[in-house]
Amino acid sequence: MADQELDASGLNCPLPILRAKKTLNGMEADQVLHIIATDPGSVKDFEAFCKQTGNELLESKEEGGKFHFEIKKV
Amino acid sequence: MEEKKLAIIATKGTLDWGYPPFILASTAAALGYETEIFFTFYGLQLLKKDLDLKVSPLGNPGMPMPMGMDKWFPTLGLALPGMEGMMTSMMKKTMASKGVASLEELRELSQEAEVKLIACQMTVDLFEMDTADFIDDVEYAGAARFFQFAGESDICLYI
Secondary structure, three states: OOOEEEEEOOOOOOHHHHHHHHHHHOOOOOOEEEEEEOOOOHHHHHHHHHHHHOOEEEEEEEEOOEEEEEEEOO | OOOOEEEEEEOOOOHHHHHHHHHHHHHHHHOOOEEEEEEOHHHHHHHEOOOOOOOOOOOOOOOOOHHHHHHHOOHHHHOOOOHHHHHHHHHHHHHHHOOOOOHHHHHHHHHHOOOEEEEEHHHHHHOOOOHHHEOOOEEEEOHHHHHHHHOOOOEEEEO
């Protein structure tokens, strides 16, 4: 279960990443953020975001036309 | 992980060219880069409190025109009065409908993420610009100040 949820539906690059980063800033280490997005570019972007920031991408999937990501804060 | 550095020079003052510096700077900051933007010449327009930036179809054959307008308005037609304003408002509407952030929002997010904004003092003097028209937290300096940071940067972009 995620500790926090961020709905970035309808937002385009780079807003989903910026909002996610901001939300993660207010979270504790090991907490999980669930992000919902509609921007198809966000799939590669969240992968790259996690690789570069050290946060862990637990899940990345498409469901019902939306993209869902679970990120564990480092 | 040692912090990487991104240095950007922003030289253009149109709506379309205003986006890349702030998109890249805010994203880099989110990725943990220490980021600075040096605004010079027309790029200084991006620091105004009231952003009144336009996009010009003139001399820009790559700009997508709605409804095949480019066929009806060849180059000379694009110079007609009102054309720039029309293209600007259409561009803004399209961006908002696609969930693209406004320039003001991206600029704010950049500042929140501690992106440092530096205005070229020489250009301010040259064009007799009033710094009261600019947003707060802008540093005024010259080329040498830019190199102090750019010389240590991992990425340096001229936009």
